[in-house]
Amino acid sequence: METNKLKQLEEKIQEYETIISEMSAPIIPSIVPQTILVPITGLIRAERFEKIRVNVLNFISNKDVETAIIDLTDISGERVEGVCLEEIGRELHELSSAISLMGVRTLFVGLNPELVKRIVLDGIRLEAQTFADFQSALTHLMKEKGLEFRKIAE
Structure with missing residues (x-):
């Protein structure tokens, strides 16, 4: 009987880990068409x-996406567990390369100075445009696509 309860608990933990993993890198459609x-x-x-890369590539393959904005605002030295900043730089390079191979442009936003320093010192090339924040990237994309916000008359 105890083995059965233990197995149920293990399954529940796995289920929660999957949910947390998916929530920690959600894919959100943007107000700019064909942008996530x-x-x-x-x-x-x-x-x-690896999970993020697989989720993003699967999403892109099933949707009409032209641009993927990867927001790294929350990534800092203390948020990194068991991974050095150099490795994160390489992972970001691989992520943007994989997205590019799918015909989708990558924009990175929210890179912090510590991560930028490691990327530059390690000679890692991010083949993507970068912006200080999400709003700057959206503003750029909207200008590119000839879109603008308009106040709706009441």
């Missing part, structure tokens, strides 16, 4: 990048 936002939050572990 992927905010990466929470503790960063090497195995999470």
Whole structure:
């Protein structure tokens, strides 16, 4: 009987880990057509990048997406667990390369100075545009597409 309860608990833990993993890098359609936002939050572990990459590529393959905005605002030295900043730089390079191979442009937003320093010192090339924040990236995309916010007359 105890083995059965233990197995049920293990299954529940696995289910919760899956939910948490999916929530910590959700894929959100943007107000700019054919654009998605992927905010990466929470503790960063090497195995999470693989899950994020797979989720993003699967989403892109089933949708009409031209641009993926990867938001790294929440990534800092203390949020990284078991991964050095250099490795995060390499993971970001692989993520943007994979997205690019799917015909989708990558924009990174919210890179912090510590991560930028490691990326530059390690000679990692991010083949993507970068912006200080999500709003700057959206403003750029809207100008590119000839879109603008308008106040609706009441």
